[in-house]
Amino acid sequence: MPGGDGMPAAPMKGLTPVAVPGIEAALAERRRAMIAKLERPHSRACVMTLLVGIEEMKDNQPAFDVVQQLAGKYPIRVIAVGRAEGADGGLAAWVNTECEGAESVAICTEEIVLQSSADAVDRVISAVRGSLVSELPVVLWWRGSVPSGNPLWTGLFALADRAIVDSHRFAFRHAGGDAKAVSSGRGHGPAAIKALRDLLREAGTRASVRDLNWQRTAPWRAAVATCFDDREMLALLPGIDRCAITFAGERDDDPPSARALLMAGWLRNRLPRLHEQSKVAAGKRSGGLESGRIVAVTLTSSTNKSSLLLVRRAAPIGIEAQASSREGKAFRRWDFGASTLTEAQLLDGCLESLGSDPMFEASLRSAIS
């Protein structure tokens, strides 16, 4: 079913096409209908506006799928902004209200979907500005590549208090290459790290920036911390002065992935003497493992044989760790269960924690560039 202005069909089920000026009235109508359906008093609750900025048209559906997975978890207003082709400067809008939860408690999410052609960014930003919930935090989830310089990003970020990006998706044109020769941040970690630092600079004190790719290092960080909870391992810490991160790559000379660099940055921030001797290198991909993932973390001493080796296990997914003494004798093993976090779970984690993430920012500063 076409939306307004001859625009595309509704991108998600349950959406009702509306003219932009009628967004609020349509949402109020949906809310009244929902309250009637609940058959009990219901107070409207809202804790934030979540802006979803979608750079590529092909990403519309995956992004909307994530939004729908979050519906019912937070009482929020989601404004998803996507691209549509051949609209002749047109702008289409749809709305929906989703309530989920137990009978006695329902959490309602308001969804506004806006789609426009590339030359209607100013119109879409004005529609977003008029649809923000007053006085509540605005979080921007940018589902795309390096955002800096993109007019849609510029317009949305100006409205946001917090931006969530995914440096794993950052892609860079090869120097002198044609438009198709684009490589993602998986193998262009240093450029991705620089882009993240630029974003932090752009945000200044006005807004904070989070990275889903940083969230993906959480199981590794928790595993390292847990190993050093062990008193014998902790006693070896003063001698530990070298670290090595191995990530899944195509070839041995692949440039480091952003995720591996962030992990190295965290280790160097936590143990500054690692600045001198830290290494990030590619290891062979195996078992269809996605490029850029961390596969091993090693902490060693240059003065004795003590070490801590953490290795990714494929099945069941997890991290195995082994500690060796000053004499090189293995004395402790750990087995950490883990699971591959979905994009919705990663986004959920970023929405759950409030404000900035000083550890992310410090690790970014300490990452090898």
Next chain:
Amino acid sequence: MATTAPPLVNPFREGLSLEGATQPVQLVIFGASGDLTQRKLLPAIYNLCQAKLAPPAFSVIGFARQPMTDDQFRKVLTDSVAASSEVRVRDAAALQQLVECTHYVAGDFHDDAAYATLRDAMQRYDRQYATNGNRIFYTATPASLYGDIAAHLHGAGLVKPGEQPSFVRMIVEKPFGRDLASAKALNSELLTYVGEDQIYRIDHYLGKETVQNILVLRFANGIFEPIWNRRYVDSVQITVAESLGIEGRGSFYEETGVVRDVIQNHALQLMSLVGMEPPVSFDAHDFRDEKVRVVKAIHPVTPADVASVAVRGQYGPGSVAGDRVVGYRQEPGVDPNSITPTYAALRLVIDNWRWAGVPFYIRSGKRMPKRITEIAMQFKEAPHLPFRKAEVETPGGNVLALQIQPDEGVTLHFDAKVPGPSMRIRAVEMDFNYGETFGVSDASPYERLILDCMKGDQTLFDRADGVEAAWAIVDPILTAWASDKDVKFPNYDAGTWGPAVADELLARDGRSWRRL
């Protein structure tokens, strides 16, 4: 002079999310075969493990008189997890992991040899699970055993005051004593063997999210604190009402009664959170200092005051939610002539600048029309109403009601104009419902409090002086009621809001209980 090197600190812990934020630890549960362990503790421990909030290096040891093997206790664990409605995610792998690090030691609580066996087992499992000698003892036993358990643990070398660098903590369940004297004696006994900073006196009410939200409401919002005082507040009503009876716990309740069961702990906790001054920080010391200070400022109840500030009741037969129920004296295990109160109402005042002259009315009872816990701040009326009185439906001040259970939220009652040509004023409610904003809290109070203990955070646990201050308030009432056996019970029907004397308590002040 030789200098001591500072202890090594794990630098990788800082900034991690809650997941993995706790140190390795061994959790020993005394009373492992009991009801509390099976209904609350084991499901809470499972939830912590499933959510990866318990440390990876972790083990559980159950200790009780009942002979059981490890496998039998593991069956108790799996059964209690299977039966619990508080378990959120049924995760077979997480349960199996917990099962594998769960053990059991059978022994008498008074037997030295049993503690020696426990010590050997703990040392063995400490090595096996690399828990670094960190221990938490949870006393899910009758209160009369707490002192003995601490003494035996000390005798077996398992606890000592201020133990470092490993930590040793002891979680002590309520009731903490049965009067002021016994609470003092128990504090004194426990403090012989462990330090105050190692004792975690648990009142699960403080683990409830909405109870903690009282603090956020008061101290994170600028609009409430300026009017949170005698100039604007007329009175405060705290209601802890249960629709249930004593649920087969006749002999327990005969010894306890409503004052020991609810008022001395839960109700006074709520009163202290509403009445306390802003703490310098939410740090355990600062927070508990202020909480204790306000309890100590409650005007002492003298034996001569009791009749004018406290009333008691006991339910007779009646109907609750459409079901006919027996009276208290007809419940199994209850003396047919019992004078144990199942209802009490108190009028307390706080002697400080903030609250001077503001009555705090507290009521709690069994077999009330519904289960509800709330704190209602009744504000003073507007000084002058420039409207014709006949058009005001319910004149009265505003009420800010903080609902603790079952529907957690905040409601502000205020007056609004009814649309139309005439000036008609009607009371309306502005509602904030926790569930509809944040979803229902996932974690049970036990889960939250056990996790806090693992992290070494005593903020939400009672301190010795706090417990004693609370007993000091109710002790004269208990003494007076115990000596005055000439009371006409039952004096309220099950399914009603309590005895007429409770209404009279407020009527004397020109007030009435909120209609809930």
